[in-house]
Amino acid sequence: MSAVWxxxxxxxxxxxxxxxxxxxxxxxxxxxxxxxxxxxxxxxGFDAGxxxxxxxxxxxxxxxxxxxxxxxxxxxLALVVEEAGxxxxxxxxxxxxxxxxxxxRLNVTGELLDKVKTAETIVTICPSTSRAERRLxxxxxxxxxxxxxxxxxxxxxSGTPAPLVPNLGCAPLGWxxxxxxxxxxxxxxFDCIAADWQxxxxxxxxxxxxxxxxxxxxxxxxxxxxxxxxxAFQAIAHTLVDAAAAVEGARRLMWRAAWFSExxxxxxGLLGIGALxxxxxxxxxxxxxxxxxxxxxxxxxxxxxQLYYRRAKSWALLAGxxxxxxxxxxxxxxxxxxxxx
Amino acid sequence: xxxxxxxxxxxxxxxxADVKDLLAEYVTDAVxxxxxxxxxxxxxxxxxxxxxxxxxxxxxxxxxxxxxxxxMRTRIIGEEILRSGAPYVLASTTLLPPIAIRMFGxxxxxxxxxxxxxxxxxxICLGYTEPDCGSDLAAVRTRAVQxxxxxxxxGQKMFxxxxxxxxxxxxxxxxxxxxxxxxxxxxxxxPLESPGVEIRPIDTxxxxxxxxxYLHDVRINDRWRLGEVxxxxxxxxxxxxxxxxxxxxxxxxxxxxxxxxxEDLLQSALAWATDTVGDDGHPVSAQQxxxxxxxEIAIAIELARSTPGAMGRIVCSDTLNATASRLMDLVGSSxxxxxxxxxxxxDGAFEFGFRFAPGTAIYGGSTDIARNMVAERILxxxxxxxxxxx
Numbered sequence: 001m002s003a004v005w006x007x008x009x010x011x012x013x014x015x016x017x018x019x020x021x022x023x024x025x026x027x028x029x030x031x032x033x034x035x036x037x038x039x040x041x042x043x044x045g046f047d048a049g050x051x052x053x054x055x056x057x058x059x060x061x062x063x064x065x066x067x068x069x070x071x072x073x074x075x076x077l078a079l080v081v082e083e084a085g086x087x088x089x090x091x092x093x094x095x096x097x098x099x100x101x102x103x104x105r106l107n108v109t110g111e112l113l114d115k116v117k118t119a120e121t122i123v124t125i126c127p128s129t130s131r132a133e134r135r136l137x138x139x140x141x142x143x144x145x146x147x148x149x150x151x152x153x154x155x156x157x158s159g160t161p162a163p164l165v166p167n168l169g170c171a172p173l174g175w176x177x178x179x180x181x182x183x184x185x186x187x188x189x190f191d192c193i194a195a196d197w198q199x200x201x202x203x204x205x206x207x208x209x210x211x212x213x214x215x216x217x218x219x220x221x222x223x224x225x226x227x228x229x230x231x232a233f234q235a236i237a238h239t240l241v242d243a244a245a246a247v248e249g250a251r252r253l254m255w256r257a258a259w260f261s262e263x264x265x266x267x268x269g270l271l272g273i274g275a276l277x278x279x280x281x282x283x284x285x286x287x288x289x290x291x292x293x294x295x296x297x298x299x300x301x302x303x304x305x306q307l308y309y310r311r312a313k314s315w316a317l318l319a320g321x322x323x324x325x326x327x328x329x330x331x332x333x334x335x336x337x338x339x340x341x
Numbered sequence: 342x343x344x345x346x347x348x349x350x351x352x353x354x355x356x357x358a359d360v361k362d363l364l365a366e367y368v369t370d371a372v373x374x375x376x377x378x379x380x381x382x383x384x385x386x387x388x389x390x391x392x393x394x395x396x397x398x399x400x401x402x403x404x405x406x407x408x409x410x411x412x413m414r415t416r417i418i419g420e421e422i423l424r425s426g427a428p429y430v431l432a433s434t435t436l437l438p439p440i441a442i443r444m445f446g447x448x449x450x451x452x453x454x455x456x457x458x459x460x461x462x463x464x465i466c467l468g469y470t471e472p473d474c475g476s477d478l479a480a481v482r483t484r485a486v487q488x489x490x491x492x493x494x495x496g497q498k499m500f501x502x503x504x505x506x507x508x509x510x511x512x513x514x515x516x517x518x519x520x521x522x523x524x525x526x527x528x529x530x531x532p533l534e535s536p537g538v539e540i541r542p543i544d545t546x547x548x549x550x551x552x553x554x555y556l557h558d559v560r561i562n563d564r565w566r567l568g569e570v571x572x573x574x575x576x577x578x579x580x581x582x583x584x585x586x587x588x589x590x591x592x593x594x595x596x597x598x599x600x601x602x603x604e605d606l607l608q609s610a611l612a613w614a615t616d617t618v619g620d621d622g623h624p625v626s627a628q629q630x631x632x633x634x635x636x637e638i639a640i641a642i643e644l645a646r647s648t649p650g651a652m653g654r655i656v657c658s659d660t661l662n663a664t665a666s667r668l669m670d671l672v673g674s675s676x677x678x679x680x681x682x683x684x685x686x687x688d689g690a691f692e693f694g695f696r697f698a699p700g701t702a703i704y705g706g707s708t709d710i711a712r713n714m715v716a717e718r719i720l721x722x723x724x725x726x727x728x729x730x731x
Contacts, residue, residue, distance in 0.1 A: 005357070007416065011343040012649075018342075075342055217720050231722035238712040244720055245656055249648030256647055259344050274640040330632035333639040337611040 012252050014079070022079045028054070029087035035304040041090035042170040046142050051091045054084075055119030058093055062100040068117055074196065074262040078203040078254060085207025088311055092122055092172065094200045095139035099123035102147040102193045106184040108156055112145060123147065123156075126178060127197050127320055129190070133179050137162070138318045140174030148178045149190040157181030169314020195261050198272040201319035202254040202279035208315065209247040209283035212290040212308045216240050219294050236293060243289045246282035253278050270332040273325045280316030287312035347413065357417050363390060364425045373426055377680070380549040382430030383464070383506040391432070392461025398436055406459025423601055430549070431464055431503030437580040438465045438511035441528065445568035445576050454509070454530065466504040467584075468512035468531065468554065469577070471497060476710050478513065479522040479574070483556060485514035485529065492529065492566070494537075494559040504540045504552040507533055511580070517571050526573030530565045531556075547697035584705045585651065585714070596646075599657040599701045602694065603642050603664050609690040610635060610668050634671040638664050651711045651719075658701040658708055665694040 014022070032053060041047040061077060063069025072080075077097055084093045100116050102125055115121035124139040126148035137146055141164040146157050155178070162174025217240055220231030230236050257271035287309035291298035298305050349357070367387040376384070391397050394408060400415045401407025410418070422429055439458055442451060457463035474480035483496025494514060501510060510531040517525035533540070537559035543551045568576040614626035614635060625631050645653065645660040669676040669691045680689030702708045716722040 005354075007347045007349070007413070007420075009343045009345055009347055014342065217722065220722060229723045231716070231720075232725055234709075234713070234716075234725050237716035237720075237722050237725060238709070240720060240722070241652075241655070241712045241715045244715065245648055245652035248652055249644045249656055252647035252649065253644050255342060256344055256643075259342055263345065270636075270639055271643060274643045277637075277640050278644045326633050326636040329636035329640060333607075333635050334611065334615065334626050334632075337615050 012255060018076060018079060021076060022083060025080045025083040026086070029083055029089055033087040033089045035088075035307060038088045038090055038307055043166055044141065044164055044172055045090050045170040046092070046172045047090040050089065051119065051122075054089075054091060054093075055096065058097055059100055059117055059119045062097040063104055063117060067104050067113065074199060074258045075255065078200060078258040081200050081203040082207040082210075082251070085204035085315075086211045088208060088211065088307055090170075092124065092139035092142065094197070094204050095124040095143065096122050098193060098196045098200060099125050099143070099145075099147055101196055103156070105192060106147070106154060106156070106189060108184055112156075112158070121145070125193060125197060126176065127194065127318070129324070130321075133177050134175055135178050136165070137174055137176045139172050140176050141165070141172040146176055146178070146181075147184075147193065148181075149187055150178050150181075152187045153183045154185035154187065154189050154193075155181035156184050167314060169311040169318075171311075171314055171318060173318070192265070195265070195268060195272045198276040198320065198325075199254060199257045199261055201315065202250065202257070202272075202275040205276075205279035205283040205312065205315055205319070206247060206251045206254055208308055208312055209243075209250065209279065209286040212283065212286035212305065212312070213240065213244045213247055215305055215308070216243065216286070216290040216293040219290075223295075230293075239289055240293070243282070243286040246278070246285055250275065250278040250282040269336075270329045273320075273329045273332075276316075276319055277322070277325060277329075280312075280319065283308075283312035284316065349413075353414065353417075356414055357421075360396075360418055360421045363394070363396075364421055364427065366390075368425045368427045372428070376426075376428040377548065380545070380547075381503075381506065382428050382549060383432065383503055384428045385506065387427060388432055388464075389461045392459065395459065397432065397461045398439070398459045401459055406456040420596060423596065423598055431466070431506055434467055434503065434584075435464045435507070437467065437584055438509075438530070440579045440583055441511070441567055441576050442530065444579060445528075446530070447564065450530070450564060450567075463509065464503060464507040465509045465511050465530070466501045466507040466533075466552075466554075467580075468498045468501055468510040470500045472499055475500070476707055478577070479526070481513050481515055481526065483512070483514045484518070485516050485527060487516070487563075487570075488560070490563045491560050492563065494529070494531070494556045494561065496556050498554040498556070499543065500551050501540075501554045502549070502551040504533065504554050505542070505550075509533060510554060513573055513577060516573075520571060523574045525571055527570050528567040528573040528576040529561060530567060531559070531561060532565065535559050535561055545700060547700045548693070549700070581706070585654065585711065597653065597657045599661045600642065600645055602697065602701070603638075603645065603657070603661050606661075606664050606668055606690060606694045607635070607638055607642060609687040609694075610638070610671065613672055613687050631671055634667060638667060651715050654705075655708045655711050655715070658698075661694075661701055662698040665691065665698040669695055 037047060060069045061072035064071040081093050103113055103123060116123050122139060122143045123145040124137060124143040126135050126137045126146050128135050129149045140162045142161050148155055162176055165173045167173050220236050221229055223230050254275040257275040260268045260271055290305035291309050294303055294305055297303050367390055372384055396408055396418050398407040399410040399418050403409045439455055469478055471481055485492045485494045510533055512529045512531040513526055515525055516527040537557040539555040541553045614631050615624050617625045619625045641660050645657045648656040672686055672691055675684050675686050676691040678685040679692055713725055717724060
């Protein structure tokens with residue numbers, strides 16, 4: 001017999017405003033970004049012009065009204081980040097949003113926050129909580145400050161962007177020494193930052209995965225073999241269905257995580273980690289399938305599918321060390337057991 | 342978007358308590374033990390007790406024998422029944438034919454049958470599958486031939502789960518062998534007490550009892566026909582659609598039964614991990630491999646819970662199959678011991694889960710058919726080939 005005397009709503013519908021927000025960002029990226037622009041931004045993975053155009057709006061959404069922004073919720077941020085992911089946009093939306101929110105949470109004000117507000121300066125975070133001083137930092141090759149957990153503290157370290165470290169996803173990665181800096185909080189303060197990071201990384205990966213599914217489906221409808229569109233073969237169709245289901249499930253799990261993080265953070269449980277791991281898996285599966293569905297074309301550099309395939313793995317690795325994430329998820333699952341006893 | 346706790350008024354809380362009380366009274370250890378032994382998927386005392394309160398068809402209007410309950414209370418009943426482990430399979434499939442009876446049955450037939458479905462005294466099993474056709478229902482061969490105001494029916498149905506506890510079979514039969522496959526079918530509500538009906542058991546891997554129903558010159562009156570002659574394909578459409586959504590994870594009303602099976606297995610694994618001491622003197626829940634397995638399964642369950650519709654039906658079943666297998670590997674050799682055996686782990690939960698899982702990819706329409714539906718209706722891919730033209 002169920003011990004639970006609680007029912008929750010299961011309402012995944014977007015409000016009209018949320019749909020408009022999503023649609024407007026989708027339209028913006030469709031017009032302003034595109035695969036050519038993604039290619040041109042490689043290998044650094046940063047399109048300064050695009051950031052000038054889009055950055056201020058992302059930063060305004062990231063910051064609260066008190067901080068001069070318009071204080072979008074995490075659900076709304078997830079919706080727009082998904083659109084950036086769908087376009088594989090070469091701008092550090094997750095890093096900059098989570099960095100800006102971290103600064104505000106930690107009451108870091110002054111010149112740094114002012115420059116973040118206008119998107120003139122990018123502040124990123126270091127998701128790795130490793131004890132090592134030298135850490136690989138997402139957007140570390142373009143950011144001028146990093147928020148990181150170091151031992152019992154959370155610090156902000158400013159500096160010049162690190163040299164680009166060439167990588168699989170053409171992400172603007174750089175090595176930073178997480179030494180010095182200013183202590184701005186205690187280790188526990190990093191939990192909310194990590195949750196933001198996991199959920200918005202999941203959103204970006206969901207967008208990436210959806211674009212890959214769409215690419216695979218489009219090709220399967222157009223390409224003919226043995227006298228029929230290849231999408232009529234179940235060997236092709238069913239794998240696309242599984243990828244589409246993985247992306248759709250990950251999207252809704254990510255929405256649920258965003259909603260809980262925003263509204264009932266104490267009940268988030270393993271939803272944030274779950275969303276990230278699920279989105280990472282879905283994006284990789286869909287990316288690999290987009291490549292495979294296109295056959296020989298898929299493995300050429302001409303194909304857009306490879307852009308998404310590479311980023312799916314790269315972004316997932318940047319989003320978190322799988323071993324650490326699963327270790328945390330195990331703690332959460334096992335603690336529910338202790339609670340029941 | 343909203344996942345908040347539903348505020349329940351005192352009335353609803355009392356209602357919930359009543360549901361729990363009723364189930365506690367009828368779903369006893371003895372009933373659960375009997376279900377494990379027979380797998381019959383039905384308990385008449387429980388069913389009649391539910392029917393007495395209008396809870397067999399809780400959302401039907403009171404005039405129709407239901408309880409006229411809103412979605413919330415209907416969901417409470419559904420969740421509690423599922424989580425109680427009550428033998429329930431027939432009680433859920435018996436509500437599918439009434440969808441068609443209401444659309445296609447004569448007023449007389451509706452008045453005769455539906456109130457008795459609602460009060461629990463009548464159960465209806467599904468007569469779709471035959472030895473030579475399952476997913477491809479348009480291929481049914483059971484033959485119905487008109488004879489004056491009656492029909493003579495010959496053939497055999499299988500996987501007619503719950504037939505041994507049913508009064509009627511919702512029967513799909515061929516009435517025009519010359520017509521194209523989909524256009525020569527008719528649906529009947531076949532009284533199972535008719536002479537010439539023979540029900541024989543089929544036992545399944547998951548321990549469920551299902552049936553063959555053999556039909557030898559069974560004669561039934563034309564009043565039991567549903568819809569026009571040779572229009573059977575449209576008669577089964579609505580109940581089939583409702584059935585296909587039964588394994589999904591996002592139903593507003595109740596959690597997918599396959600998801601609940603996953604949750605039960607995870608709970609068993611958590612109990613095992615915290616209660617079992619490893620060679621190092623610590624609970625095995627401290628071991629890396631165990632922790633990783635538990636974490637991945639807990640995440641997979643949350644993913645399945647969030648996956649909607651036909652996709653959810655696929656993912657819930659796939660997740661159950663993967664979970665059952667993975668947990669046995671995690672637990673080790675003793676995971677295969679049967680309930681009651683010396684050294685059985687958590688009452689043989691894993692051994693049972695592994696046997697139960699494969700059927701969930703078949704029941705209520707196979708996952709392959711679900712994939713075809715998603716491919717065509719959601720992704721917009723062309724119809725799979727080869728396919729019989731309609």
